[in-house]
Amino acid sequence: MVKESSKRAILIVGIALAIVFGLLLVAVSFQGVSSLISSEPASSPNHSPQREHQVDAPKGDYSSTGVDRGEAMFGELGCVACHTDADTPVAPTLHGIYGKAIKLADGGTVTVDDDYLHESIKEPGAKLVEGYSNIMPKSYGVDLSEDQIRDLIVYVKSLK
Numbered sequence: 001m002v003k004e005s006s007k008r009a010i011l012i013v014g015i016a017l018a019i020v021f022g023l024l025l026v027a028v029s030f031q032g033v034s035s036l037i038s039s040e041p042a043s044s045p046n047h048s049p050q051r052e053h054q055v056d057a058p059k060g061d062y063s064s065t066g067v068d069r070g071e072a073m074f075g076e077l078g079c080v081a082c083h084t085d086a087d088t089p090v091a092p093t094l095h096g097i098y099g100k101a102i103k104l105a106d107g108g109t110v111t112v113d114d115d116y117l118h119e120s121i122k123e124p125g126a127k128l129v130e131g132y133s134n135i136m137p138k139s140y141g142v143d144l145s146e147d148q149i150r151d152l153i154v155y156v157k158s159l160k
């Protein structure tokens with residue numbers, strides 16, 4: 001009898017220890033996994049808007065794509081004065097427009113692709129977005145080189 005119950009006690013202690021160690025192991029590996037996830041490069045497809053800002057963290061790495069140059073021009077040329085991260089009475093946002101169907105003032109629709117973005121910068125009045133006036137400067141189409149327009153397009157496409 002005595003032997004039997006002490007055996008059971010040892011068994012219970014053993015199981016309890018196993019559970020504690022098991023939980024510890026799970027906690028440690030979970031931390032490992034989540035730190036792996038948070039140190040993942042920002043280019044992962046489902047990144048939150050907050051992480052999106054980190055896209056620019058490793059500056060030089062992205063320069064070859066033109067996103068950095070495009071972003072700099074977007075500020076310097078004053079695009080940012082009209083185009084913010086949400087639609088305003090002044091201008092539509094450029095965030096998340098790539099691939100979307102945009103309603104035009106003439107009743108038509110257009111799917112935003114590279115050609116449309118090119119035309120929108122080169123010839124802003126060619127296709128007016130519904131609800132907006134033809135106030136975007138025409139000067140960009142004259143002053144900017146093809147490379148500069150390309151960098152702006154790359155930047156606009158990066159705006160999620």
Ligand code: HEC
Nearest residue numbers: 077078079082090091092102120124127128129132135136
């Ligand atoms: C004075 C305000 C203003 C400035 C500055 C401006 N835009 Fe615009 N932009 C607009 C307005 C208004 C529209 C919508 C009417 C239209 O289609 O022209 C527009 C439309 C666009 C579109 C098409 C958007 C869509 O949803 O179809 C793109 C792309 C664009 N602008 C890029 C730029 C870039 C790049 C710059 C800087 C080089 C710039 N804009 C500067 C006012 C502005």
